[in-house]
Amino acid sequence: MLEAHFESLARVADGALCAGEIHTLTFAAEATHFVRMNRGKVRQPGHVEQREVTVRLVRGARHASHRLSLSGDSRQDEARLVDAMSGLREALAALPEDPHLLLPQRVESSRSVRDDGLPDAAVMIDTLLDAARGHDLVGMLASGPVYRGFADSRGQRNWHATTAFNLQWSLHHRADKAVRASYSGFAWRDDEARERVARTVDELALITRPPKVLAPGKYRALLRPAAMQEIVELLQWDAFSARALETMQSPLARMRNDARLDPRVDICEDIAHGVAPRFQADGFARPPEVALVADGRLVGALVSPRTAREFDLATNGANSGESPEALAMAAGELATQDALAALDTGLAVANLWYLNYSDRPACRMTGMTRFATFWVERGEIVAPVDVMRFDDTLFRMLGSNLEALTREREMLLEANTYGERVLASATLPGALLGELNFTL
């Protein structure tokens, strides 16, 4: 129904054009059950439906856009769209030409729909709360369909619809001593959900041991994939942006010269195996894979259409922020089941938290351990560790101090829901570091 509504809007936009104009439309919608839990109970359950279209009007090299929420009533939404186009037409008269406007030359339509069927959100919540009965569970469920679309006056049509769930929870012992887990995907299995909760309950038993307080210093560290995700999320902030690299703002700018990571580090934007749409907001198709780091060297960047025009590069369909949406790091050779033995003595870090740069040009970052972080001796977990602050450079962490990457990787779906559910993922191994600098 929404696809037909969008197609109808596209036809209305076609009909509202004046001579010499073209338009693009991007569409975003979702119908999501959000259920928030605390202390094994439901804190805030609700449902959010939202729809919006962004129309861009282009005349020559002048263009402007207007993002509109859609009520769902065809007549009303079509009238709003025509009004918005009329307003943009007036605005264009006062705007200068844009030297960095780049529009796709080829028409590349696509359609991707995935709906394996999900149970009622209340059923999922019942399962979770029942499986965690007796424990202090805090969590969040987001479940339902998400839609993205693109259309333009050249006749290109792209549609991406996916019905998915993302269940994130943590079990708490006391204060900040807790373990965290998630279950997300396209098809819900009750037994899988229960099994994952049971594993969290087992891990919680380790958290109840008396904590170990570590003095600041350098320690061996095993970063689980969820901890690696926090590092990757910091890097999503301009590290692979062609614009940031060209203007020396990227924390990886030094890799354009002699700086490099360990040769085992390979990173790519793997749209083919992610959950992000294969088109971006300007209508450019995205290649299945963009190599970013190979053999530890910077070999590519995410190039948006504007950056391509500004710096005379070829676009690879990156979004306007040039941030990855399907980052993948190649696996290593260390079996996850052998990782604690390989760590021997040091910190096993399940999650990191609140990373930021302490020296951005040096790609030196700081952040906290969070949730299940354990002190390990001779390959055995000894005790949970009170939260610690690390401060180190990526060039040491995934460079000179990298001992191994795990053979198994995890695909982690983006759980942030700022404004809307985000269709992004990261596929990452764990990493064993010979030392990591802890400062507080």
Add this chain to the structure above:
Amino acid sequence: MPTLPAIQVADADYWSLRFVEARSASYTVRRNVPQPLALATNAGVMATVYAAGGYGYAATPDTSDAGVRGALDRAAAWAKTTARVALEDSRRLPRPAPQGEYASPSLASKMPSAAEWYDLLEHASRLAGCDARIVDWEALVDVREETHRLVTSEGGDVVQRFRFIFPSQSVTAHADGVTQQRSLNGYRGICQQGGLEVLARFGFEDAGTRIATEALELLAAPNCPSGRMDVLLAPDQVVLQIHESIGHPLELDRILGDERNFAGTSFVTLDMFGTYRYGSPLLNITFDPTRPEELASYAYDDEGSRAEKTYLIRDGILERPLGGAISQVRAGMPGVANARADGWNRPPIDRMANLNLEPGDATFDELVAGIEHGVMMQTNSSWSIDDSRNKFQFGCERARLIENGKLGAVVRNPNYRGISAQFWRSLARVGDADTVRVLGTPFCGKGEPSQSIRVGHASPACVFTGVDVFGGEP
């Protein structure tokens, strides 16, 4: 705002409807090139229902009679479905009936046309792009107007009209392998309610020359020294310190555990209120939604509680949390009117709104003169803190050494770290009203589902003693 239909929600103990209409325009000039004009119009309604002891919400962009009724029905269905596992019996929750209005200052003042905005920003941009070593620079303004209407089943009806102005300028300088950035009070740090006077307050039009000059100066500056020393924080860093190490830990929903799976918990516990020494006797923190130009001023929060200025920390002693009406019932203690949502599609939760550090009596010169060996830091550039809001590390864009009571050389990459529960007790001097800046951020993130909300912070410059200071990579 739409005319409301006659509303009946079967078996509901209480319902509310919160309509939000928003219009915004974004004007940007980057590297002297006007970026495409971006407009937005957004409208929708959030329905909240208490029924059978449960609580539910539903949001929709369909504000027609049928759309509103549908949202109420969906909210009621969630309330009834989860009543048996509800964290709080909604029959205990307040049922507000607020009546009133609010309007941002100078709401009726005429704003520039798109062409006038671009002229102003091109002027600012040309001043900033003054040297070949300035490799990127940007001047922008976002203007956002919103109308909020809250209607409740008890006869409540509140209409609040806002205009938010978000100006920003930044430059990046690069030479000989060194990159430094400088901005006008941080990334989107200038943000207030009002009109063009907001830009004038910060000297926006002509600020490009200064921030570019300072960025170039940083290229040649030495690294910030390491060691324990006194630190003079400018208001555009104190506001970040307040936000992260006072604001978030005092949010009552964090203390009650709601955020433990996402934004985190708090080192503050319920038993601390009334007795805990949060800071030195010079520390006075207020929740103040009454300062007209400040970003998060309003008359009522999104649950309908009347907003008024309230001390949270007085003379260093913790008095009251940042908790809205629902959290107050859950915790059994008074709070403030801070239940807020970042749009019609998210439910209200405990947020900061305006959180201010009240001025002291020291002039800026006296603050400097009182430091024998230390550093003055300006403009936040990096922030990180643990999930209990205790162990923090913050970085700034620029610093100057202070020796024997005098400002000295500029140093780059200044950072400092500490522990919230100890840091505020080292507050040694508080600047007077002349040192106060009214700042804020449009990007305070929290909540499941996630919400990014506007918060205001007004603060004077402050001196802290014995701080662990360090610089960037050698």
